[in-house]
Amino acid sequence: MSLLTDEQRNKLQKAWIRYPDVNETCIGCSACTAISDDVFELDDEGLSVVKTCSSYEDMDVDDAIAACPVDAISWKG
Numbered sequence: 916m917s918l919l920t921d922e923q924r925n926k927l928q929k930a931w932i933r934y935p936d937v938n939e940t941c942i943g944c945s946a947c948t949a950i951s952d953d954v955f956e957l958d959d960e961g962l963s964v965v966k967t968c969s970s971y972e973d974m975d976v977d978d979a980i981a982a983c984p985v986d987a988i989s990w991k992g
């Protein structure tokens with residue numbers, strides 16, 4: 916599965932589809948990937964990144980947001 920690109924983010928925003936975003940405070944604890952590995956994965960630096968999905972609803976994103984110890988994940992769009 917590929918990662919969410921800026922171009923794809925723009926398309927989602929235009930379609931009013933919200934998507935999760937991980938900011939620079941991620942410490943790579945893996946909580947989000949353990950909860951929703953269809954949405955999140957760790958990159959080569961061990962930090963969480965968002966995968967490409969047609970929709971992020973019913974993908975446990977809210978649970979991942981709640982579990983993140985540094986509040987690095989938020990909804991965008």
Ligand code: SF4
Binds near residue numbers: 984
């Ligand atoms: S739960 Fe938060 S800190 Fe942990 S890997 Fe995911 S985004 Fe990073």
